[in-house]
Amino acid sequence: MERPGRLLLVSELRVRNAAYNVSLSRSLLTWKRRVSSPVYHPFRPSVCHSVSVSEIISVREEDEENSSRGRDDGSWKKIKEREGKNCRQAFTVMYVERCRQHRWRCAEVTFTCSDVALCQRWVSSIREQLVTITSRPKHLLVYINPYGGKRQGKRIYEQKVAPLFAQAGISTDVIVTEYANHARDHLRTEAELKNFDGVVCVGGDGMFSEIIHGLIWRTQIDDGVDTNCPDETLLPCSLRIGIIPAGSTDCICFATVGTNDPVTSALHIIVGDSQPIDVCSVHHNNTFLRYSVSLLGYGFYGDVLTDSERKRWMGPARYDFSGVKMFLTHHYYEGTVSYLPARGIVGTPRDATRCRSGCVVCQHNGQLYSERDEQNEMDEASDSENDSEWRTVRGKFLAINAASMSCACPRSPKGLSPAAHLANGTTDLILVRKCSRFDFLRHLLRHTSKDDQFDLTFVEVHRVRRFRFTPRHCQSDSDLELDLQESSKRQIFSQICRDHPACGCTPTYSSWNCDGEILTHTAIDVRVHCQLIKLFARGIEEPAVFEDVANPCAI
Numbered sequence: 329m330e331r332p333g334r335l336l337l338v339s340e341l342r343v344r345n346a347a348y349n350v351s352l353s354r355s356l357l358t359w360k361r362r363v364s365s366p367v368y369h370p371f372r373p374s375v376c377h378s379v380s381v382s383e384i385i386s387v388r389e390e391d392e393e394n395s396s397r398g399r400d401d402g403s404w405k406k407i408k409e410r411e412g413k414n415c416r417q418a419f420t421v422m423y424v425e426r427c428r429q430h431r432w433r434c435a436e437v438t439f440t441c442s443d444v445a446l447c448q449r450w451v452s453s454i455r456e457q458l459v460t461i462t463s464r465p466k467h468l469l470v471y472i473n474p475y476g477g478k479r480q481g482k483r484i485y486e487q488k489v490a491p492l493f494a495q496a497g498i499s500t501d502v503i504v505t506e507y508a509n510h511a512r513d514h515l516r517t518e519a520e521l522k523n524f525d526g527v528v529c530v531g532g533d534g535m536f537s538e539i540i541h542g543l544i545w546r547t548q549i550d551d552g553v554d555t556n557c558p559d560e561t562l563l564p565c566s567l568r569i570g571i572i573p574a575g576s577t578d579c580i581c582f583a584t585v586g587t588n589d590p591v592t593s594a595l596h597i598i599v600g601d602s603q604p605i606d607v608c609s610v611h612h613n614n615t616f617l618r619y620s621v622s623l624l625g626y627g628f629y630g631d632v633l634t635d636s637e638r639k640r641w642m643g644p645a646r647y648d649f650s651g652v653k654m655f656l657t658h659h660y661y662e663g664t665v666s667y668l669p670a671r672g673i674v675g676t677p678r679d680a681t682r683c684r685s686g687c688v689v690c691q692h693n694g695q696l697y698s699e700r701d702e703q704n705e706m707d708e709a710s711d712s713e714n715d716s717e718w719r720t721v722r723g724k725f726l727a728i729n730a731a732s733m734s735c736a737c738p739r740s741p742k743g744l745s746p747a748a749h750l751a752n753g754t755t756d757l758i759l760v761r762k763c764s765r766f767d768f769l770r771h772l773l774r775h776t777s778k779d780d781q782f783d784l785t786f787v788e789v790h791r792v793r794r795f796r797f798t799p800r801h802c803q804s805d806s807d808l809e810l811d812l813q814e815s816s817k818r819q820i821f822s823q824i825c826r827d828h829p830a831c832g833c834t835p836t837y838s839s840w841n842c843d844g845e846i847l848t849h850t851a852i853d854v855r856v857h858c859q860l861i862k863l864f865a866r867g868i869e870e871p872a873v874f875e876d877v878a879n880p881c882a883i
């Protein structure tokens with residue numbers, strides 16, 4: 329908590345019929361109960377509260393009718409009766425309150441003043457402070473996917489989010505999508521982006537993916553960047569994106585906020601938070617395929633997604649069903665992974681430290697990469713990503729996963745790569761080699777416990793800037809000594825095998841799961857673009873530690 333700084337306003341006001349010393353500085357609103365007796369009372373409720381101005385949602389003057397209704401009803405009427413003709417006024421401050429497990433709620437406190445002028449002075453002083461926070465959005469473009477998750481997107485937005493935006497004075501243009509890629513295409517061609525301070529996505533990871541594809545495309549096209557060239561430096565998007573979780577996994581929301589809760593996300597948007605995020609570009613033979621911010625998974629997660637798409641009617645439970653089914657099929661895939669290890673950065677995928685709000689690792693590495701990008705543009709010969717640094721791994725894999733963020737979600741609260749960073753310019757490449765079903769189950773189970781899922785002989789993890797994958801059948805014949813007969817037989821049977829877990833053979837190809845969308849190509853070239861987009865989030869907050877020194881009430 330910040331220190332209060334110079335006080336702008338100090339008054340004695342009443343809250344629920346008790347006297348409080350209330351003060352406002354540029355950073356804090358504090359109300360401290362006036363204690364008539366100096367005797368310590370262990371059972372009296374907390375006597376000092378303070379709220380950071382940056383977390384005040386709004387302030388409103390109460391009319392007589394309002395204040396005699398809400399939470400203070402009895403006290404207001406009593407005051408009126410007691411004071412007779414002496415006219416009193418009240419104002420209500422709405423602010424962010426932290427609850428368990430990173431949830432935020434909107435709390436209210438009503439202050440009663442001795443006269444109208446004082447009340448108005450308080451309201452205008454608080455409003456003046458709120459106006460100085462330039463990072464808050466005023467006008468937002470909202471896209472709702474009505475078919476994501478449990479098909480509750482529209483209801484969630486209308487009931488939980490829209491009223492909060494209205495209270496915070498945010499105006500919105502709302503589009504309920506009518507078909508897949510509606511939001512992406514609207515952003516690419518129609519949306520008047522200059523009219524908005526941000527874009528809000530109501531849906532799951534797939535819907536978020538549509539939004540970033542629209543926004544990134546638009547930003548590059550406006551500047552003439554060739555997105556088919558994997559070596560191009562992409563331009564960061566200026567508009568921030570807010571995610572209201574209403575999908576099936578909602579891993580991007582969970583990994584950036586710490587919870588999947590629409591009200592919490594709406595409050596992060598209202599207070600104008602900003603969290604940069606790395607984006608991977610995925611290419612095939614110099615053709616752009618897709619962007620990814622969370623998981624790029626081949627093998628297990630690709631197969632789970634492919635299988636689950638046919639079971640959308642099951643809702644979010646489709647992933648568990650297909651997860652068990654694909655665990656039982658136990659397919660492995662042959663291929664070659666080459667990667668460019670991240671150099672000169674802070675942190676490894678096996679660290680005990682986690683990416684949290686205000687992460688210094690992300691700040692350090694972000695700075696490093698923006699300097700390197702500038703340097704590379706000036707002097708091509710200084711390209712740090714030269715061929716000699718590439719490393720190659722060949723083998724049979726149950727899963728190849730690239731986690732650009734932790735991929736934490738309710739199924740796995742620590743995620744696929746617990747030490748991954750949101751904005752460090754790298755992705756964690758996890759290779760799970762062919763092993764027994766029992767060992768794979770041990771690996772999977774460790775995603776849900778404190779045990780290290782990488783501490784197994786058949787698992788390796790590398791923090792990388794770039795990687796490529798080539799499935800076995802795509803490699804040159806001499807390289808492979810390909811058994812053609814076996815290969816074609818496998819291709820014919822691959823779909824049959826996928827659908828019949830009891831069948832012992834393994835298909836040749838899996839598919840890539842790219843943030844919940846299936847990729848059309850298996851051979852891919854992936855590059856991380858450091859901090860290409862920004863979210864209305866602040867990263868997961870560390871749980872507050874009670875400290876008297878930091879508490880202005882104790883000063």
Ligand SMILES: CCCCCCCCCCCCC/C=C/[C@@H](O)[C@H](COP(=O)(O)O)NC(=O)CCCCCCCCCCCCCCC
Binds near residue numbers: 533647737740744841
């Ligand atoms: C035995 C328990 C094992 C639990 C292992 C859980 C690991 C979960 C890691 C999930 C990472 C998710 C990364 C995010 C992906 C999303 O972008 C993407 C799209 O999200 P959207 O639908 O909101 O648009 N979601 C997904 O691809 C879903 C992945 C879900 C994987 C679930 C896997 C369940 C595995 C169950 C194995 C059970 C074995 C039991 C044997 C008796």
Ligand SMILES: Nc1ncnc2c1ncn2[C@@H]1O[C@H](COP(=O)(O)OP(=O)(O)O)[C@@H](O)[C@H]1O
Binds near residue numbers: 534
């Ligand atoms: N109106 C719509 N009708 C059908 N599909 C849509 C619509 N709007 C978006 N989509 C698509 O729905 C898919 C899943 O959306 P998402 O919000 O991620 O839900 P879920 O988490 O359940 O997968 C995405 O691929 C998205 O492109």
Ligand SMILES: [Ca+2]
Binds near residue numbers: 749751755
């Ligand atoms: Ca990252």
